[in-house]
Amino acid sequence: xxxxxxxxxxxxxxxxxxxxxxxxxxxxxxxxxxxxxxxxxxxxxxxxxxxxxxxxxxxxxxxxxxxxxxxxxxxxxxxxxxxxxxxxxxxxxxxxxxxxxxxxxxxxxxxxxxxxxxxxxxxxxxxxxxxxxxxxxxxxxxxxxxxxxxxxxxxxxxxxxxxxxxxxxxxxxxxxxxxxxxxxxxxxxxxxxxxxxxxxxxxxxxxxxxxxxxxxxxxxxxxxxxxxxxxxxxxxxxxxxxxxxxxxxxxxxxxxxxxxxxxxxxxxxxxxxxxxxxxx
Numbered sequence: 001x002x003x004x005x006x007x008x009x010x011x012x013x014x015x016x017x018x019x020x021x022x023x024x025x026x027x028x029x030x031x032x033x034x035x036x037x038x039x040x041x042x043x044x045x046x047x048x049x050x051x052x053x054x055x056x057x058x059x060x061x062x063x064x065x066x067x068x069x070x071x072x073x074x075x076x077x078x079x080x081x082x083x084x085x086x087x088x089x090x091x092x093x094x095x096x097x098x099x100x101x102x103x104x105x106x107x108x109x110x111x112x113x114x115x116x117x118x119x120x121x122x123x124x125x126x127x128x129x130x131x132x133x134x135x136x137x138x139x140x141x142x143x144x145x146x147x148x149x150x151x152x153x154x155x156x157x158x159x160x161x162x163x164x165x166x167x168x169x170x171x172x173x174x175x176x177x178x179x180x181x182x183x184x185x186x187x188x189x190x191x192x193x194x195x196x197x198x199x200x201x202x203x204x205x206x207x208x209x210x211x212x213x214x215x216x217x218x219x220x221x222x223x224x225x226x227x228x229x230x231x232x233x234x235x236x237x238x239x240x241x242x243x244x245x246x247x248x249x250x251x252x253x254x255x256x257x258x259x260x261x262x263x264x265x266x267x268x269x270x271x272x273x274x275x276x277x278x279x280x
Contacts, residue, residue, distance in 0.1 A: 044120030089128035099205030114169030141188035186247035227261035
């Protein structure tokens, strides 16, 4: 039976335009941080002095955490009063100027509710710092595996909410960015949470641009974190969008079980979460 179309009072209103697609990301080669940041009106440049004042000269009491890039401090911008997270490059650390540049470029061009927002950066002399929005609940790693005995375990609804948000962030990188972006370092410490436990992916220093089908050429320089990297990438350098999906699967198992991906305190046959799950 044929049905006549239904109309309501809103049907004759002007349709709203769909949101514009993310801008095309060009090659990372030979791009200076300043060039990358100018593509986003929201990104700002800061002097080292401004960020030192914001973090009380990088005092220990402001330290939020430490990773491959360097240390992350809580700060308050003197100009606006905004509370921020300031990541300072460790010049002797595992990641360097290339990773700094990649992160500036990536986060200047892509925006999504489940990706951390870049407020600005500092490339003052040999200083390299990134300024992000501050997320009150910290990282998923601390919430799942922190040593605070008074902290209540995450309830089931919140765990699934976090998993869904992280998946939405990956979907944006894989399906909406042009070309697709392979995140390459999905793990609980890189998933940050706001006061409503809404997750945002952070730390894009290891991200890679994919070609057709989201693949990149095999590489002998395998980056990422043991326990979260896909086997074909860890052993042969084969990097695709599926590498991120594997990492997401490991994080999802951590959310389901409350166990770490790699835990050397457990019996030998339970230390690797993926291996243990495959035999139970």
